[in-house]
Amino acid sequence: MACTRVLFVAKDGTVITGRSMDWGEDLKSNMWVLPRGMQRDGMGGTNSISWESKYGSLIVSGYDIGTSEGMNEKGLVVNMLALVESDYGKPPEGTKVISMSTWAQYILDNHATVAEAVADFRKGSFQVQTVVLPTGKPANMHLAIADPTGDSAIFEYVQGKLVIHHGKQFKVMTNSPTYDKQLAIMEYWQLAGGLTKSLPGTSSAADRFVRATYLLAAIPTEAKPQYISGVAGQKFHFQAMMSVLSVMRSVGTPLGIDVDNQPWVSSTVWRTVSDSTNRIVMFDSAMTPATFWVRLDDLDLKPGAPVKKLELVGGKTYNGNAADKFVEATLFTFAPLGSHYEATKE
Numbered sequence: 001m002a003c004t005r006v007l008f009v010a011k012d013g014t015v016i017t018g019r020s021m022d023w024g025e026d027l028k029s030n031m032w033v034l035p036r037g038m039q040r041d042g043m044g045g046t047n048s049i050s051w052e053s054k055y056g057s058l059i060v061s062g063y064d065i066g067t068s069e070g071m072n073e074k075g076l077v078v079n080m081l082a083l084v085e086s087d088y089g090k091p092p093e094g095t096k097v098i099s100m101s102t103w104a105q106y107i108l109d110n111h112a113t114v115a116e117a118v119a120d121f122r123k124g125s126f127q128v129q130t131v132v133l134p135t136g137k138p139a140n141m142h143l144a145i146a147d148p149t150g151d152s153a154i155f156e157y158v159q160g161k162l163v164i165h166h167g168k169q170f171k172v173m174t175n176s177p178t179y180d181k182q183l184a185i186m187e188y189w190q191l192a193g194g195l196t197k198s199l200p201g202t203s204s205a206a207d208r209f210v211r212a213t214y215l216l217a218a219i220p221t222e223a224k225p226q227y228i229s230g231v232a233g234q235k236f237h238f239q240a241m242m243s244v245l246s247v248m249r250s251v252g253t254p255l256g257i258d259v260d261n262q263p264w265v266s267s268t269v270w271r272t273v274s275d276s277t278n279r280i281v282m283f284d285s286a287m288t289p290a291t292f293w294v295r296l297d298d299l300d301l302k303p304g305a306p307v308k309k310l311e312l313v314g315g316k317t318y319n320g321n322a323a324d325k326f327v328e329a330t331l332f333t334f335a336p337l338g339s340h341y342e343a344t345k346e
Contacts, residue, residue: 003081004208004251007171008244009150010221014237015276017077017146018244019069020252021060022266025135029068029270031283031294031310032059033326036073037303040109042098042126043336049096049126053109056301058281058294060272063134064332066101067108073301074112075148075276078104082175086140088129089160096126100139101335103128107145114151118166121155128157131335144173148276154179172213175205182209189213203253212251219243237278245273245284245291255286283312290317298323307331 005019021027036056042048059070069079080103091097098106111117130139142156154165158178165179174182182205189200189210199214200207220243223236231239252268273282279296294310298321309329310322318325 003079003175004212004248005079005081005144005173006212006216006244006247007144007146007150007152008216008219008221008240009168010236010240012222012236013150013277014240015075015146015148015150016237016240016244017079017274017276018248018271019079019081019274020248020268020271021068022253022268024266026287027068027269028063028313029060030064030312031326032061032329032331033057033299033301033308034059034105034331035301035303035305035307036109038109038307040102040105041334042102042106043334044097044099044129045337047091047095047097048337049098049106051106051110055109055112056299056305057105057108058296058299059105059108060270060283061332065134065335066099066131066139067103067105067334069104069272070108071274071276071279071281071296072108072112073279073296075279076108076111076113076117077146077274077276078107079144079173080104080141081144081173082140083142083156083178084140084176085178086130086142086157087159088127088157091127091129097129097337098126099335099337100128100130100141103141104143105334107143112147113149114145114147114153114166117145118153118164121162121164124162128162129337131337142173142179144170146276171216172209174209174212177206182206186210186213203257208251212247215247215250219247237275237280241273241275241280241282245271245282248273248284252286285312285317288315288317290319292318292320292322294323295321299326 008016038053055072057072062068248271271284282293284291306328308326
């Protein structure tokens with residue numbers, strides 16, 4: 001249950017988010033087109049919140065029981081990553097709640113910017129509660145969001161309380177430990193390491209955080225004459241997307257590798273690169289020879305438009321712009337809360 005997320009901002013203002021999905025098995029992900037105007041239930045039982053989607057979105061599901069990430073029509077990007085230390089606490093009786101399976105979707109449905117989402121969650125009007133995954137383990141996750149201005153925020157539940165790191169400086173996120181400790185580890189490497197000296201090389205979350213930070217700072221933020229001639233349409237934003245994809249591939253874990261009792265060291269099963277400026281999402285499978293992209297401008301996100309699905313399960317492959325490969329489908333059911341899970345106290 002290990003992942004890496006980076007946020008790239010170019011000199012011309014192009015904003016791109018890269019993420020790797022590292023997981024201990026086939027996550028059985030599919031891509032979905034969800035129009036605005038859909039009625040949504042937070043799947044939290046009698047105290048669940050509900051809403052109508054204000055914005056349409058393109059999402060990637062996990063096990064088809066929840067949204068693991070996506071981009072909405074305003075270019076807001078949400079990525080969920082594992083955080084073993086997550087502790088969502090037990091909400092006071094009568095408190096409104098939302099299931100972990102719908103957390104990312106709630107943000108995509110309701111917010112155009114990072115600042116809007118941060119302001120909403122700081123109200124504390126409801127609390128996220130986790131679900132049990134098909135693996136039998138709790139979905140202990142934290143969440144990163146970014147928008148076309150380059151703004152960024154990290155959401156974590158620590159000791160039952162929501163902690164938010166908000167600011168354009170928060171560009172990289174991995175897994176354990178909690179984000180404040182990841183930043184402290186990075187301070188050490190800023191003094192001791194570097195691309196021309198030494199970088200940590202394991203697949204641990206802390207090592208990936210350091211490598212991703214240095215690599216993100218090293219890739220070009222404007223067109224490179226040496227490479228632009230080989231880029232699709234000789235467009236800089238495509239060069240930038242491929243640079244970010246290169247970073248994500250560089251911090252990935254080869255398929256088939258996992259370490260017992262260390263869920264933050266798992267094989268990379270897929271990657272995405274999301275261009276908030278041009279509203280393009282690229283999908284790169286690590287299990288099949290497939291890299292393709294989808295332009296949100298090519299999708300029908302109007303109220304009343306059909307839900308559509310691009311099936312990835314079973315090794316399906318696509319290339320180029322796959323927007324026309326989506327087919328009408330019935331949306332999966334978001335996982336509801338079962339018995340309340342409380343993080344183990346060491």
